[in-house]
Amino acid sequence: MGRFRRANDLTPTGLGKAARLGGAIARWEKFRFNPPPSRQQLEALAKVVGVDVNRIGWCRCYHLLGWE
Numbered sequence: 001m002g003r004f005r006r007a008n009d010l011t012p013t014g015l016g017k018a019a020r021l022g023g024a025i026a027r028w029e030k031f032r033f034n035p036p037p038s039r040q041q042l043e044a045l046a047k048v049v050g051v052d053v054n055r056i057g058w059c060r061c062y063h064l065l066g067w068e
Contacts, residue, residue, distance in 0.1 A: 001029060004049050019048040 005015055012026035019025070021041055028037065037045075039053075046053040 001025070001045075001049070015048065019044045021045065 001015070004010075005012065010018070012029060013023070016022050016025040019041075021044060024037065024041060025045075027033075042056050043053050046056055
C-alpha cells in the first residue's frame with residue numbers, strides 16, 4: 001500500500017478518503033487490525049488501488065476470517 005500511495009502522492013488519510021475508509025488505512029499500515037478489516041473495506045480498497053480483492057493478502061486476518 002505504501003508504494004501505491006507514494007507513486008500517487010497520497011497520504012494514508014488521502015487514500016482513506018478516496019476509499020471511504022477513514023483512518024483505517026493508517027491503522028492497517030501499522031499492522032493494527034483491531035477491529036479487523038471487513039470484506040467490504042477490503043473491496044473498497046481494492047477498487048481504489050485497482051487490485052483484485054483476492055490478491056490483498058497482506059492482511060493477516062484475511063486467512064483467519066476465511067476469505068480465501
